[in-house]
Amino acid sequence: MKLQDTLCNLEQILDISKTVKIYLCGVTVYDESHIGHARTIIVFDVLRKYLESKGTKIEFIQNFTDVDDKIINRAKLENTTAEQISLKYIENYFIDFDALNVKRATKYPRATEHIEEIINFIIKLIQINSAYVTQNGVYFSVSKFSQYGKLSKKKIDELQSGARIEIDESKKDPLDFALWKFSDTLPHWNSPWGNGRPGWHIECSAMSVKYLGENFEIHGGGRDLIFPHHENEIAQSESFTQKQYAKIWMHVGMVTISGEKMSKSLGNIKSIKHVLENWGSNIIRLFCLSGHYSKPIDYSEELLKENLIKWRQAETCYFELIHASNQNTQIQIKSILEQTKNEFDNALESDFNTHLALSAFFKLVKEVNYLAASEKLGSNDAQEIIPEFQRMLEILGLVIPKITLAEKEKVDNMIIAREQFRKEKKFQEADKIRDTLYEMNIELIDHAGKTIWIQKEKINADMQAKKSN
RNA sequence: GGUGCGGUGGCAGAACGGUUAUGCGUGAGCCUGCAAAGCUUAUACAAAGGGGUUCGACUCCCUUCCUCACCUCCA
Numbered sequence: 001m002k003l004q005d006t007l008c009n010l011e012q013i014l015d016i017s018k019t020v021k022i023y024l025c026g027v028t029v030y031d032e033s034h035i036g037h038a039r040t041i042i043v044f045d046v047l048r049k050y051l052e053s054k055g056t057k058i059e060f061i062q063n064f065t066d067v068d069d070k071i072i073n074r075a076k077l078e079n080t081t082a083e084q085i086s087l088k089y090i091e092n093y094f095i096d097f098d099a100l101n102v103k104r105a106t107k108y109p110r111a112t113e114h115i116e117e118i119i120n121f122i123i124k125l126i127q128i129n130s131a132y133v134t135q136n137g138v139y140f141s142v143s144k145f146s147q148y149g150k151l152s153k154k155k156i157d158e159l160q161s162g163a164r165i166e167i168d169e170s171k172k173d174p175l176d177f178a179l180w181k182f183s184d185t186l187p188h189w190n191s192p193w194g195n196g197r198p199g200w201h202i203e204c205s206a207m208s209v210k211y212l213g214e215n216f217e218i219h220g221g222g223r224d225l226i227f228p229h230h231e232n233e234i235a236q237s238e239s240f241t242q243k244q245y246a247k248i249w250m251h252v253g254m255v256t257i258s259g260e261k262m263s264k265s266l267g268n269i270k271s272i273k274h275v276l277e278n279w280g281s282n283i284i285r286l287f288c289l290s291g292h293y294s295k296p297i298d299y300s301e302e303l304l305k306e307n308l309i310k311w312r313q314a315e316t317c318y319f320e321l322i323h324a325s326n327q328n329t330q331i332q333i334k335s336i337l338e339q340t341k342n343e344f345d346n347a348l349e350s351d352f353n354t355h356l357a358l359s360a361f362f363k364l365v366k367e368v369n370y371l372a373a374s375e376k377l378g379s380n381d382a383q384e385i386i387p388e389f390q391r392m393l394e395i396l397g398l399v400i401p402k403i404t405l406a407e408k409e410k411v412d413n414m415i416i417a418r419e420q421f422r423k424e425k426k427f428q429e430a431d432k433i434r435d436t437l438y439e440m441n442i443e444l445i446d447h448a449g450k451t452i453w454i455q456k457e458k459i460n461a462d463m464q465a466k467k468s469n
Numbered sequence: 470g471g472u473g474c475g476g477u478g479g480c481a482g483a484a485c486g487g488u489u490a491u492g493c494g495u496g497a498g499c500c501u502g503c504a505a506a507g508c509u510u511a512u513a514c515a516a517a518g519g520g521g522u523u524c525g526a527c528u529c530c531c532u533u534c535c536u537c538a539c540c541u542c543c544a
Binding site: 006009024025026027028033034036037038039040041068069070149152153154155158159200220221222223224225226227228229251252253254255256259260261262263264265290291292294295296297298300302303305306307309310313316320353355356358359362363366369370372373374422425427430431434438443444445446447454 | 470471472473474475480481482483484490491492493494500501502503504505506507508536537538539540541542543544
């Protein structure tokens with residue numbers, strides 16, 4: 001598999017025959033997660049699901065930053081503790097991402113649970129003279145890491161001349177960043193240098209090295225983390241280990257709205273809960289995978305709607321497959337399947353192009369729907385297609401809602417009743433049954449001599465659109 | 470100002486030095502008791518601007534312009 005590496009700006013080969021270790025920078029837990037977080041995490045979810053489907057062993061570590069100024073501020077605002085805030089939003093995180101059908105990581109380490117590792121990490125950085133203590137805390141000395149700037153392609157002197165770096169006279173260099181911040185207010189921990197809390201970047205170095213070792217395959221996150229977060233992580237980690245840190249840096253583009261980054265300060269956030277409520281997890285996932293991961297995606301109702309239409313086609317495809325009862329056999333099915341599989345896999349293997357993988361998937365959907373509509377879909381063929389269809393669904397993390405047995409029986413009986421009315425040319429009565437089913441999100445397809453049903457996912461945005469029509 | 474990703478038809482989005490991917494949308498028709506599903510067909514004469522290389526460039530080179538992101542917390 002080939003992946004574009006941010007560090008060397010070239011495609012790198014990922015050996016998927018061995019265990020692939022992935023560290024993904026997760027969220028700071030001080031507020032609701034939004035669709036931008038969802039995109040990054042869904043991209044990595046599909047990546048790991050694809051690799052696992054190929055039999056590759058994955059160790060997937062995703063952190064929670066649970067100590068941070070924003071958490072502390074939020075706690076003050078709500079008159080509670082930082083711990084309560086972070087616990088609340090970790091819980092909230094899992095509600096959102098379970099609903100998005102994101103597979104749980106191997107582990108979700110938290111900064112506050114790794115204070116000892118963090119302190120040990122800092123001790124060594126001080127020992128090797130890469131860090132120093134001031135009256136405010138412990139700082140990493142950027143000048144001691146000659147390759148500083150290699151990830152973000154920044155030049156140290158240009159950064160230094162930048163006017164926007166906070167002025168702290170106690171630091172030796174304005175670029176130096178905090179490993180440990182002294183503080184006597186909660187939350188704080190004891191350290192050899194005094195009470196305080198860790199800086200932002202150090203947790204990821206300490207935890208990734210602890211769980212994945214000094215050199216692992218993929219380190220990922222949003223593009224906005226390249227600088228300073230990942231740049232600083234490299235500086236700390238490579239100073240610490242004297243080894244190359246991550247083999248491949250993979251950065252996911254931003255979700256924008258009207259071309260601008262979704263962010264708190266602009267107030268253009270779409271929370272996962274909000275979008276989930278209106279569109280559901282399948283549409284969100286399709287939306288997040290609809291462009292190349294490295295590029296921005298512009299959030300719009302239009303794009304969501306396009307994915308809704310496609311999802312409806314996929315639902316139709318699924319039910320056509322499971323209801324297929326014709327005796328026909330299409331000789332070309334095998335080659336179509338093989339082509340789909342190849343296109344799908346090749347797209348993902350080639351810098352993880354989910355857009356092209358989706359088009360391979362929807363090509364199959366269209367083919368099946370066409371065969372079904374023209375009464376050429378044999379049950380044998382359907383049985384061959386179903387495993388491949390489901391394989392792709394699983395990798396993409398899409399889920400067809402299940403219908404209960406009792407519901408199924410009820411639907412079947414209503415279809416039989418409708419058939420009787422149709423035979424008797426009592427079309428009003430027949431249509432009434434169809435309408436009732438429609439209200440239950442069951443749609444009917446009248447095939448020659450046989451009516452099948454399709455269970456449509458209930459999607460609020462779709463219902464509203466239909467109502468207003 | 471620096472750095473980075475880009476600028477392709479109404480929208481989304483690829484590949485490729487020579488053949489106007491593809492999907493969505495839109496128009497018309499077919500199918501149907503009517504719908505739905507599906508089909509057929511039409512539609513877009515697309516490549517930010519200007520140079521160059523070439524027999525030929527959306528694709529390579531130069532240049533100008535522009536968007537966005539990062540340079541401060543940020544997925």
